[in-house]
Amino acid sequence: MNAIKTTELTKFYGKARGINDVDLTVEKGDFFGFIGPNGAGKSTTIRILLGLIKANSGSAEIFGKNILTDKQQILSDIGYLPSESMFYNGMRVKDVIKFSADLRKKNCEDEAKKLCERLQLDVMKRVDELSLGNRKKVAIVCTMQHKPKLYIMDEPTSGLDPLMQREFFSLLEERNSEGATIFLSSHVLSEIQRYCNRAAIIREGRLIRSDTVVNLSKSYAKRVTLHGTDSFPEIEGMRDFQQLSESISFLYSGDIQLLMQELAKHKINDLTIAEPDLEEIFMHFYTEKGE
Amino acid sequence: MTILKHEIKQGKISLSIWTSAIAGLLACCVLIYPEMGNQMDEVTEMFSSMGSFTAAFGMDKLNMGELLGFYGMECGSIIGLGGALFAALIGISSLAKEQKEHTAEFLMSHPVSRVRVLTEKFCAVILQILIMNVMVLLISVLSIIIINESPEWKVLVLLHLAYTIMQIEIAAICFGISAFIRRGGIGAGLGLAAIMYFMNIIANLTDKAEFLKYITPFGYTEGADIITEKNLDTKMILFGTSYAVIAVVIGYVRYCRKDIS
Helix, strand or coil, X not given: CEEEEEEEEEEEECCEEEEEEEEEEEECCCEEEEEXXXXXXXXXXXXXXCCCCCCCEEEEEECCEECCCCHHHHHHCEEEECCCCCCCCCCEHHHHHHHHHHHCCCCCHHHHHHHHHHCCCCCXXXXXXXXXXXXXXXXXXXXXXXXXXXXXXXXXCCCCCHHHHHHHHHHHHHHHHCCCEEEEEECCHHHHHHHCCEEEEEECCEEEEEEEHHHHHHCCCEEEEEECCCCCCCCCCEEEEEECCCEEEEEECCCHHHHHHHHHCCCCCXXXXXXXXXXXXXXXXXXXXXX | CHHHHHHHHHHHHHHHHHHHHHHHHHHHHHHHHHHHHCCHHHHHHHHCCCCHHHHHCCCCCCCCCCHHHHHHHHHHHHHHHHHHHHHHHHHHHHXXXXXXXXXXXXXXCCCCCHHHHHHHHHHHHHHHHHHHHHHHHHHXXXXXXXXXXXXXXXXXXXXXXXXXXXXXXXXXXXXXXXXXXXXXXXXXXXXHHHHHHHHHHHHHHCHHHHHHHHCCHHHHHCHHHHHHHCCCCHHHHHHHHHHHHHHHHHHHHHHHHCCXX
16 A cells, blocks of 8 residues: 555646656655755645645545545644744643644653653753754654654754764654654655665656665666776766776766776776765766756 | 634733733723712813814713713723724734744644634634633723722623624634735734724714724724613624624635645
């Protein structure tokens, strides 16, 4: 069963592009990363899924239910973590957490207590006195205390220190292992590569690619690094050429036999051929697609 | 009820301040009445000979020598204008503050329909107005008892009922406007209340502008008319109620379709 499925989802803000014909599928149980630069359409897609904004055309379903007709039922199965967490001034942390649970008509006291302990959150503080990171923690508790089936998170780690980021992902992995689906947008490609099993790349409102993180890493160029050479191989399929102090490096997506033949013509002290990291793949889409 | 309770909690300080200010000023006015009572015949005579100004504030029909006449004039201005400003303030900020403070995203990402959000928020606005008016009426009655006066209580209650209906109308119109604006709009709300107030003064000045009384809710809160007629003008109230209902319905339609950003 699909946790999220969008079909030709399109949103324009007046004449400004939001997203265009986005076909996205997230399967139940996925730990899914949604990658794209600022203004690519990540938040627009998320806001449409939550019913905060309406698409101009196309459709979206969550657990097989239409986001327009079954919105409330869908929202009771979702925990949403916004990129910027804003709360009502003057309220204490415990009141915000309780207000969120009350809106869901659930008693989440025990789970909220556990989460606050793990995130080291002082529930007696007023939300307007909190730092960005602590506000994020309040939002995380509100997102997770009712144990939803689907977590939708927009730039979830912004503002969290590295230790808290680790605790946060540990919580997400636990929930994912219990069967929950995680859908998170991020700029931090290393965290997508580390935690997600699937990912999609969005650029200028269009979904460029959606696949497993393993396939995304494999299906494109290798990073070739040559040490101790002063001559440059010239072969079709080379790009992103980088000259460092004692080495040269490039991405290669052509025939590996041709590469070996070409390298054999040069004096080389050492050689590494590695899978590029997700960041390089991400950049690949920009160089290849005319950025 | 969760949102309603939350709104009441959020607005309790503002409600306490406005209620204390209006009730306090009103109590002061009533408590100084015995001191002024002896001079009131002269004051009435003076006020009644001020031409258009006399008519503008309905002083041509009020006897300032009687408590109700004094109350309709002095206390009416306090509750009328003060109450209208409070109603405009809470009405206009009810929805717009969520957008301004970016809390709408938090609220709307919970499993609550927009109709429920609007209904509970509107009920909270009405409830705050009712709480304020009940408190003000109680303080007023207490003040009158303290000075050993016994006015026609029915007329006094009618006066307060008119002010309450007027405040609900203004709050409803501002609530409707609130669905359209992204920023606070407090200036717009207070401005609207002030325009309505002055519209009634203009309507009192000349017969040609009397139609304005069917536009401004201050038309049916005219103390001079209520005290002399011992009744409320149901025709004007019906007009006012219609404006309120239309504004709220338009607000609902707009907000249910609005993109929350």
